[in-house]
Amino acid sequence: xxxxxxxxxxxxxxxxxxxxxxxxxxxxxxxxxxxxxxxxxxxxxxxxxxxxxxxxxxxxxxxxxxxxxxxxxxxxxxxxxxxxxxxxxxxxxxxxxxxxxxxxxxxxxxxxxxxxxxxxxxxxxxxxxxxxxxxxxxxxxxxxxxxxxxxxxxxxxxxxxxxxxxxxxxxxxxxxxxxxxxxxxxxxxxxxxxxxxxxxxxxxxxxxxxxxxxxxxxxxxxxxxxxxxxxxxxxxxxxxxxxxxxxxxxxxxxxxxxxxxxxxxxxxxxxxxxxxxxxxxxxxxxxxxxxxxxxxxxxxxxxxxxxxxxxxxxxxxxxxxxxxxxxxxxxxxxxxxxxxxxxxxxxxxxxxxxxxxxxxxx
Numbered sequence: 046x047x048x049x050x051x052x053x054x055x056x057x058x059x060x061x062x063x064x065x066x067x068x069x070x071x072x073x074x075x076x077x078x079x080x081x082x083x084x085x086x087x088x089x090x091x092x093x094x095x096x097x098x099x100x101x102x103x104x105x106x107x108x109x110x111x112x113x114x115x116x117x118x119x120x121x122x123x124x125x126x127x128x129x130x131x132x133x134x135x136x137x138x139x140x141x142x143x144x145x146x147x148x149x150x151x152x153x154x155x156x157x158x159x160x161x162x163x164x165x166x167x168x169x170x171x172x173x174x175x176x177x178x179x180x181x182x183x184x185x186x187x188x189x190x191x192x193x194x195x196x197x198x199x200x201x202x203x204x205x206x207x208x209x210x211x212x213x214x215x216x217x218x219x220x221x222x223x224x225x226x227x228x229x230x231x232x233x234x235x236x237x238x239x240x241x242x243x244x245x246x247x248x249x250x251x252x253x254x255x256x257x258x259x260x261x262x263x264x265x266x267x268x269x270x271x272x273x274x275x276x277x278x279x280x281x282x283x284x285x286x287x288x289x290x291x292x293x294x295x296x297x298x299x300x301x302x303x304x305x306x307x308x309x310x311x312x313x314x315x316x317x318x319x320x321x322x323x324x325x326x327x328x329x330x331x332x333x334x335x336x337x338x339x340x341x342x343x344x345x346x347x348x349x350x351x352x353x354x355x356x357x358x359x360x361x362x363x364x365x366x367x368x369x370x371x372x373x374x375x376x377x378x379x380x381x382x383x384x385x386x387x388x389x390x391x392x393x394x395x396x397x398x399x400x401x402x403x404x405x406x407x
Contacts, residue, residue: 062378063090065123065139069097069130071258071282074104076129076146079204079367081109094118094137096402115402124378127370133168134398135391136406140377143169144370145200148303148358149178167389169193171377173370175200176358191386196373199361203307205285208364213289219341220251222291224284226299227259233297233315234260238267240330241295244337245276252276253287257299293340295333306351307359311340323350 064084066077081091092110095102105111112118115137123139129146149162163182165172171194172187174180180197187195205211223241225234234256245252252275254268269278279287284301294305294312298319302312306323313325313336320326325336325347340347355362361369399405 061088061090062125062375063092063121063123064374065118065121065126065137066091066093067118067126067128067130067133067137068093068095069100069132070146071099071101071104072146073100073129075283075285076144076200076202077127079201080127080144080370083367083371092118092121092123115404119404125374127374128169131164131166131168132394132398134402134404135168135388135395136399136404140171140374140382141169142171142173142370142374142377144173145175145179145198147300148175148200149300165190165193166394167192167391168394170382170385170388171196171373173198173373175366176356176360178358192388193385194377196369198369198373199359199366201367201370202285203304203359203361204364204366206289206308206364207362211285211289214286216251216290216292218249218251219292220253220290221293221295221337222287222305223252223254223295224287224299224301224305225256225260225297227257227261228298231298231318232260232264234264234268237295237315237330237333238271240333241268241276242271244334245271245273247334250275250337253279253291255279255284255287258282293337295337303354303358307355307362309348309351309355311343311347311351313337313340321350321354323347323354 066073066081068077084091090110092112093105094112094115102111112121115134119137125140125142126133126137127142127144129144133141162179165186172183174183174195174197176197180195183195187193225232241252241254244250254276256265265278272278288305288308291310293310294302295315296302296312297315298317302314305312311325313327313333314320315333316328317324317326325340327333327336
């Protein structure tokens with residue numbers, strides 16, 4: 046699929062604007078920095094407001110503007126607040142934009158079975174979607190509720206994979222990327238330690254093992270302990286180079302599968318809770334090796350399914366997702382939200398956010 050070029054807002058006689066990034070998780074760095082790059086290249090200002098104990102602020106550079114308290118962000122008066130998450134305070138100025146913080150997964154809320162990606166809480170003015178698989182559902186909700194807009198722009202995190210910023214490190218042997226979710230119910234990591242070790246010793250493959258930051262330390266330590274010339278346990282939260290370098294992925298039910306196949310590469314899954322036609326899913330540990338060997342041949346039927354899934358989930362492979370997100374944001378900034386219905390009052394939720402941020406002013 047060849048996406049249409051981004052629709053730009055009218056930028057004639059435009060003055061520089063201020064854009065606030067509201068961040069609670071470390072993965073926000075990779076999602077928002079491509080947007081920051083485009084904004085700064087055109088002369089706009091960007092500020093970051095880190096919130097909560099799970100965010101590691103040591104990842105900021107000296108050149109990035111970082112606010113210590115929400116009061117500073119409010120006084121800065123941004124035109125927009127961009128959030129790779131589900132919550133945003135209503136008392137910060139600016140259009141509230143939910144930036145895609147992950148490609149759609151099958152993870153569902155236990156109490157009602159709702160897919161987490163489609164839980165809409167009445168906090169945002171604009172929802173950014175990454176492809177038809179999310180756009181159609183959000184557009185339906187927008188028509189029903191009337192208090193937000195939807196723009197399909199793709200995922201900013203992936204821009205470096207398609208604009209040349211991240212280049213593949215060539216290897217003379219196949220590279221296997223083993224990724225696993227931290228969920229005790231879904232993770233394959235504890236079950237496959239011996240399998241991965243044996244395969245790394247038997248085959249002339251390079252293994253790169255990287256887990257979600259919430260993976261229990263005792264599980265990660267099992268893989269740190271089996272590192273060798275052929276197997277490396279990779280620390281940190283940046284996965285882009287891993288995605289680019291690997292020839293095949295071994296995974297379970299992690300959402301990173303959806304990112305990997307966008308590069309038109311095959312994936313083997315171990316006991317995936319909802320196997321897709323583009324996956325080579327196995328149920329037993331002894332089946333992992335043969336499945337990886339098959340995946341490395343890039344079976345035509347599997348590759349065709351991967352192409353179809355890409356068109357549905359993320360057809361934007363031009364490296365311009367960040368630009369489209371900014372354009373969609375600017376259009377709503379310029380038009381204002383007067384044409385939208387009032388958002389739900391959400392009194393309890395907003396009070397909780399005021400309490401958590403220590404801000405009680407009217």
